[in-house]
Amino acid sequence: MRPTSRPDSVCRDRRRVLTGLAAASAAASLPGTSWAQAPAATPHRIDVHHHISPPRYLSSIIDKKAGEKPTLDWTIEKSLDDMDKGGVATSVTSITYPGIWFGDAAQARDLARHCNDYAAKLRSDYPGRFGIFASLPLPDVDGSLKEIEYALDTLKADGIGVMTSFGDKYLGHPSFEPVWAELNRRKAVVYTHPTLANCCVNVQPDVPFSVIEFAVDTTRCIADLVFSGTASKYPDVKFIFSHAGGTMPFIEERFTRMPLLRRDVLAKLPHGVEYELKKFHYDVAQASHPMALAALTRLVATSQILFGTDFPYRTSADHARLLKEFGFNAADLQAIERDNALKLLPTLKA
Numbered sequence: 001m002r003p004t005s006r007p008d009s010v011c012r013d014r015r016r017v018l019t020g021l022a023a024a025s026a027a028a029s030l031p032g033t034s035w036a037q038a039p040a041a042t043p044h045r046i047d048v049h050h051h052i053s054p055p056r057y058l059s060s061i062i063d064k065k066a067g068e069k070p071t072l073d074w075t076i077e078k079s080l081d082d083m084d085k086g087g088v089a090t091s092v093t094s095i096t097y098p099g100i101w102f103g104d105a106a107q108a109r110d111l112a113r114h115c116n117d118y119a120a121k122l123r124s125d126y127p128g129r130f131g132i133f134a135s136l137p138l139p140d141v142d143g144s145l146k147e148i149e150y151a152l153d154t155l156k157a158d159g160i161g162v163m164t165s166f167g168d169k170y171l172g173h174p175s176f177e178p179v180w181a182e183l184n185r186r187k188a189v190v191y192t193h194p195t196l197a198n199c200c201v202n203v204q205p206d207v208p209f210s211v212i213e214f215a216v217d218t219t220r221c222i223a224d225l226v227f228s229g230t231a232s233k234y235p236d237v238k239f240i241f242s243h244a245g246g247t248m249p250f251i252e253e254r255f256t257r258m259p260l261l262r263r264d265v266l267a268k269l270p271h272g273v274e275y276e277l278k279k280f281h282y283d284v285a286q287a288s289h290p291m292a293l294a295a296l297t298r299l300v301a302t303s304q305i306l307f308g309t310d311f312p313y314r315t316s317a318d319h320a321r322l323l324k325e326f327g328f329n330a331a332d333l334q335a336i337e338r339d340n341a342l343k344l345l346p347t348l349k350a
Helices: 008-028 055-063 076-085 105-125 141-154 174-185 209-227 252-261 263-268 273-279 290-299 316-326 330-344
Strands: 045-051 088-094 130-135 159-163 189-193 238-241 281-283
Touching: 045 189, 045 316, 045 330, 055 105, 076 088, 076 316, 088 189, 105 130, 105 141, 130 141, 141 159, 141 174, 209 238, 209 252, 209 273, 252 263, 252 273, 290 316, 316 330
Parallel strands: 045 088, 088 130, 130 159, 159 189, 189 238, 238 281
Antiparallel strands: none
16 A cells, blocks of 8 residues: 655654653563563564574674674574564564575585574574574585475474575576475475675675665565576465565566566566566565655555564664554554564464
């Protein structure tokens, strides 16, 4: 749905109310204060974009000098505190940039297993608070197939988490076909997170790569999955793209017109480009502002939009506030913040 405009005075009043709610939430989280005695709101949101830093993963990125401060400083206490303040009932955890692939298949397999076991222990230690998007050691295909079996059958992970690219290979690369065939057979949910591709290291030294390249790498990944025919060939894989699909919604017309330039692509897209784009799911992590939401909500139905925060880079309370201010009606807001995730990830109901 398209939001309706509101007078500035109404927006200011709403902000004052939300500020009061945030203050009440902060007070409830202070030592000696019972959350049950003074809740800001009943926790109900499901965050599908919430990062953790398992110990061996943390050691690896420190060794590679690849981690950013929020990832390096993460603790489980910080996650729970942010969730409580933002009314998040459950967060589905995943690994963020730079992922677990550093060019060594054995190391990647070890890190994937460590990260997934760690996420499973969090879920066990804090019942109902955490879900799992299990890491895969891509581009190691054999290792990934083994980890899919372990993660989904043994750990009962809610889905699989992968980076948008691996060096110069995007997710539609032919070598990854056995992975998509298996995930399609299982009708799995696949969450994607952007990374830095080989093409675009230090392009603008004064601009941190996450400012531009993360959104663009998500766009390239979507293009690769669609135009390679991977998305249509494996229709039962349920993709989630971070950050409202990157820059794709803004340049959607270029996507839909692309087959006019490349007729050979048409054979790979029996239902057309727009069909594939509209069936994907998109989270609103770092994209809950009016500019991104205006484009995304014109492209896809509310049913395809999921609540996400990118914690520890941003807060859940910030995203909840911005979504409400955008002007979604109560039913759409409930769908985005919770119901859509439960339909996509029914394992969370347990």
